[in-house]
Amino acid sequence: MAWLTLTNYALYFESLGVGSYDKPARYDLATDLKQVVKREMTGPLGTRLFDKAVMYKSTTITEPIFLEFPEFKGHTRRDCWLAIIREVLNMHRFIKKFNIKEIQREEVLSMAILGIFRYRAVKEAFHMAPSHFKSTLAFNLTEKLPKGDIILEALHSQLLLLHTGYQRHNTESVSNKSQAALLPASLLTLSRLGLMSLKDPYMTEEKDLSGWVVRVGVQSPLELALRESICHSGRVEAARATLDQVKVEGIDTNLAVMQALLFPLAELGKYLRFLSSWEDPFKSIMFLAVSLYVVYRGWISYMLPCSFLSIAIIMIWNKYRSKGKPLEGFQVTPPPNKNAVEQLLILQEGISQLETYVQAANIILLKLRALLLGAMPQILQLHNIWIVCGIWMT
Incomplete structure (x- = not known):
């Protein structure tokens, strides 16, 4: 038995036995340790039979670890865990890349948490892997989309406006709803659900705060970045479709x-x-x-x-x-x-021809070795020497 726990900072693996308890292993996702998280195939005695595992590798461990998710059919549980682990990892990479702190950092953490909640809710509602609802995991999606770096830069610019509105909110009296709307929407949502407590007393008193303010008819930099990424996504899908057409x-x-x-x-x-x-x-x-x-x-x-x-x-x-x-x-x-048997015969004939070419190459290499070492066998005649020299010159 084992217990796997994912937080917004680390992944914990705890093995449970009858009458025994081991300290859980902690794998940090927040620090820059060059982590690699990907799907992997495992099996008995090192064989690659079952596609139901997640491989984690970082600089703090000598060998990569493999987390297997047993399932009778498919790999739904593994795909779900892999998606949310990557979401947390990409979120911290975004925070480190732009050096996000204070209220911005809390808002980014809240955005990732809400995305994971939505992802899990869709999975539980449809009883299947929400492959068509991966847009709920924002940071994981931007790593796969073309021009995803532009989307992250636009999101950082939006967070800067959020930070400006929060500072103004703490220094001045807020009398209208437009300034209050600059408060962190995701953080306030988690606080209303009782999942996170707010340190600012004024923010806890407000009950009708909404999200970020945008002007009607004017596209924000984040919307422009998303539109550009969608255009490039269409080109990428068209290129992949072209490649699929030529596969025979x-x-x-x-x-x-x-x-x-x-x-x-x-x-x-x-x-x-x-x-x-x-x-x-x-x-x-x-x-x-x-x-x-x-x-x-x-x-x-x-x-x-x-x-x-x-x-x-x-x-x-x-x-x-x-x-x-x-x-x-x-x-x-x-x-x-041709049927399958004839194709196998053609493949066998091709392998035999390849073996013949390899044998001829080995003979040439042996002759060159004999020339370089000066150990000339008696069967190597003068015309063979000229042949080898001609091959060497060409």
Whole structure:
């Protein structure tokens, strides 16, 4: 038996036994310890069979810990705990990043707590993981959304206005509702629910305080940041949908697509093989002369930077020449339909060919080792030496 407790500052794990009690292990989420929290697969004897665990790693522990959530079907409990743990962790990262203190810090903590309460309420109401209601966990959501850093900056600016209104509230007499509305809304909500006590006596006396004040028809920086993030989210989803469309099933089909994509490299390899076969002596002699001249002049070190520079120039040229036009599709010749047994046979044949290539590479490496160490076996004849030297030069 075990008892897992999550607070707004740390995670506690307490093992319970019959007639025994161990001190709970505490894993701090508030300090900067380079924590990593992610889903993990576990199983007996180190096997990865069940996707029902949460992995936690930080600089204070030597090895990562794994928290397993046994469940007969699915991984709903694990996903729920992972989401709220990440929410607390991301909340403290936001506080440390902008150095938030005093009433701002209390408001941020209250926002995260209310989000976790809403998340749990949805889960209990629908008896399922609220995957479509993750917007209740604000800080966890901004880590996944594009332009999430802009949303956090806008939220910090909003909190600065909150801090200004709170200072004015403590120094001056408040006579209208517009200044009172600048008080921390989430903190006041928790206080009304009896979950948090307020230190300021005036704030406890007010009963009709509302949230932040916004002017009608004027978008706040936070709303503008959210709108921009939503626009970029649509582009990201469109890109993911495009990637999902090009995913095909079957080993032979994927090999056919890869062959079509690598067609330019395959043509280049065929041309180099044509030059090395000396079918056209003039072209082979010219290629050999140019290669020897490049080696003699010491230009080999410039080949890689020049290649990258040429690729960059080609990319810029294609960008301005296309002028936003979509790319032309390339044709892929689909292989004939085959059953699972035939696909396995093709895979076995490919593995055999790969084994042959590895054996040939090992033979070349052994010959090079023999040349370098000067231990020439009798079976290594003179023509083999020239072959190896030619491979070394190319």
